[in-house]
Amino acid sequence: MSELLRLDKALCDTGKWSRKEAKTLIKTGKVCVNGRVIKKPEEKFDFSTASLVVQGVPVVWQRFTYIMLHKPAGVLTATEDRRQKTVLDLLSPELQKQELRPVGRLDKDTEGLLLLTNDGALGHRLLAPKSHVDKVYYAETDGTIQESDIAAFEAGMTLEDGLICQSAGLQRIGEGKCLVTLREGKFHQVKRMLAARGKPVLYLKRLSMGTLKLDETLAPGEYRPLTDQELAALTADPV
Numbered sequence: 001m002s003e004l005l006r007l008d009k010a011l012c013d014t015g016k017w018s019r020k021e022a023k024t025l026i027k028t029g030k031v032c033v034n035g036r037v038i039k040k041p042e043e044k045f046d047f048s049t050a051s052l053v054v055q056g057v058p059v060v061w062q063r064f065t066y067i068m069l070h071k072p073a074g075v076l077t078a079t080e081d082r083r084q085k086t087v088l089d090l091l092s093p094e095l096q097k098q099e100l101r102p103v104g105r106l107d108k109d110t111e112g113l114l115l116l117t118n119d120g121a122l123g124h125r126l127l128a129p130k131s132h133v134d135k136v137y138y139a140e141t142d143g144t145i146q147e148s149d150i151a152a153f154e155a156g157m158t159l160e161d162g163l164i165c166q167s168a169g170l171q172r173i174g175e176g177k178c179l180v181t182l183r184e185g186k187f188h189q190v191k192r193m194l195a196a197r198g199k200p201v202l203y204l205k206r207l208s209m210g211t212l213k214l215d216e217t218l219a220p221g222e223y224r225p226l227t228d229q230e231l232a233a234l235t236a237d238p239v
Contacts, residue, residue: 003048003063007031008041010052010061015094030055064119065098066231067091068212071114072220077105087114090221103127104135104185104209112137112206113214116223122235126210129184133210137180137190141199145172149197153180159196165189179207210234 005013011022011031023041025031031038032053033045047061071077071087078086079101088096103115103123117123126133153170169181180190191201207214211233218224226234 004044005047007038007043010047014059014061015097025054064117065100066226067100067116067223068215068226069114069116069223070214070218070220071106071111073109073111076108077102106206107188110204111220113209115209115212132183135182135206136208138205138207139178139180139190139201140203141176141194141201143199144175145170145178152197157193157196159192165193
């Protein structure tokens, strides 16, 4: 069943106008829906099929926004912070108005893939433990991964502070280099698990979350919308 949405809310969803600006545009007759001037902000339409024109310019409405960000080191995974730069500060003013939230978190000094969206249902599903969505990290460590480390990760670990870590993948790919695959996302988990094996992390980068893989053409701090193919694959991930 199609969702009917208030006209002023639809304009706000585009990130181009505030609610106050949207109402002013509507009340002054500058907004047309399906070829008709609408002057009531509360009037509702199915914007998945309706044509929307503002001040003579066609506007494309979409229910949700999905952004892939190559998070750089030194930036907080948060929606706001009074003292430090957050991942939302990296976005354009238009995107900053769309109430995007990071799906999961990366430590301040960790780089890599971060999904930002206002689709709360998808974000919750990707993070739910029962969804078993793999997250793959590239790590450089002080020390070379041994077979005993790989076995310890596979068996699951209980750290000295009592943190219980589920079975995880650990693959040695070079001297002091490895890939870690998690199906959960506890605080500093990759760093804590490797440190518990005597291999402190020197550099950490998330490469993928489920089917979504970091676009390596994005420099740290750069971002782009998900492609239709990426979104379709991500939303089709089994639960």
